[in-house]
Amino acid sequence: MQQDLAIVFVVIWLGLTVGSVMLFQRGSDVKRKRKLWPIYTIFTNTVIGGFIIYMQPPIVLMFSLLVLLIPVTFLTIRSTKFCDACGQVTRTPFFLKPATKCSHCQKPL
Numbered sequence: 001m002q003q004d005l006a007i008v009f010v011v012i013w014l015g016l017t018v019g020s021v022m023l024f025q026r027g028s029d030v031k032r033k034r035k036l037w038p039i040y041t042i043f044t045n046t047v048i049g050g051f052i053i054y055m056q057p058p059i060v061l062m063f064s065l066l067v068l069l070i071p072v073t074f075l076t077i078r079s080t081k082f083c084d085a086c087g088q089v090t091r092t093p094f095f096l097k098p099a100t101k102c103s104h105c106q107k108p109l
């Protein structure tokens with residue numbers, strides 16, 4: 001039973017990774033990418049939260065990790081920009097300021 005759940009998590013994780021590549025790395029529908037990105041990020045981090053709870057770390061650690069996920073989710077959404085000119089995604093580490101120009105075509109974001 002416990003192992004089954006771990007497999008379910010791995011399958012969800014692979015699905016999310018493939019989904020991310022399909023949705024955000026390909027295509028040039030920037031509007032759709034911008035709309036889906038926060039939903040995708042929140043969903044992904046909810047899955048991570050679920051996995052943390054499933055791993056049952058010590059309660060203080062579990063609580064700290066879950067609380068930490070909230071600002072990380074917000075900052076991840078903020079630090080990811082989609083370029084109007086080329087449709088590519090520009091990511092900066094979540095603890096830095098969001099990028100001001102596209103990392104692919106150098107146009108301002």
Ligand SMILES: [Zn+2]
Nearest residue numbers: 083086102105
């Ligand atoms: Zn660009």
